[in-house]
Amino acid sequence: MTYIVTDACVKCKLMDCVEVCPVDCFYEGENFLVIHPDECIDCGVCEPECPVDAIKPDSQDEPDGKWLKVNTEFSKTWPNIVVKGTPPADADSFRDEKGKFEKYFSTEPGRGD
Numbered sequence: 801m802t803y804i805v806t807d808a809c810v811k812c813k814l815m816d817c818v819e820v821c822p823v824d825c826f827y828e829g830e831n832f833l834v835i836h837p838d839e840c841i842d843c844g845v846c847e848p849e850c851p852v853d854a855i856k857p858d859s860q861d862e863p864d865g866k867w868l869k870v871n872t873e874f875s876k877t878w879p880n881i882v883v884k885g886t887p888p889a890d891a892d893s894f895r896d897e898k899g900k901f902e903k904y905f906s907t908e909p910g911r912g913d
């Protein structure tokens with residue numbers, strides 16, 4: 801089992817989650833973060849840190865395993881992130897929007913740290 805990052809993180813990227821992870825398994829895209837499923841030790845510490853409830857156990861994934869696939873694929877190539885950066889200036893305006901992945905998700909890597 802692992803934890804996964806889901807739709808609410810897109811364009812939000814507040815990064816409260818990254819500093820609490822004991823095994824530093826968050827990876828940064830241009831407008832999304834992912835968890836590396838093979839590195840996550842399933843401790844659950846990050847879940848309550850996310851202000852938009854984007855982090856969930858994979859038992860709450862969609863039936864087709866969509867979010868596990870996204871987290872698995874992009875954690876292989878995006879850079880590691882362990883220090884909270886500056887959230888996007890417009891993050892609040894996208895906070896409650898649904899279906900952001902389909903509309904805005906970028907496959908480009910973030911800067912990492």
Ligand code: SF4
Pocket residue numbers: 805808809810812813814815816817818833849850851852853854855
């Ligand atoms: S705290 Fe939540 S919204 Fe922010 S980067 Fe982490 S998972 Fe994404």
Ligand code: SF4
Pocket residue numbers: 803820821822823824825826835839840841842843844845846847
């Ligand atoms: S569940 Fe624990 S190990 Fe997995 S990403 Fe969250 S803080 Fe890191």
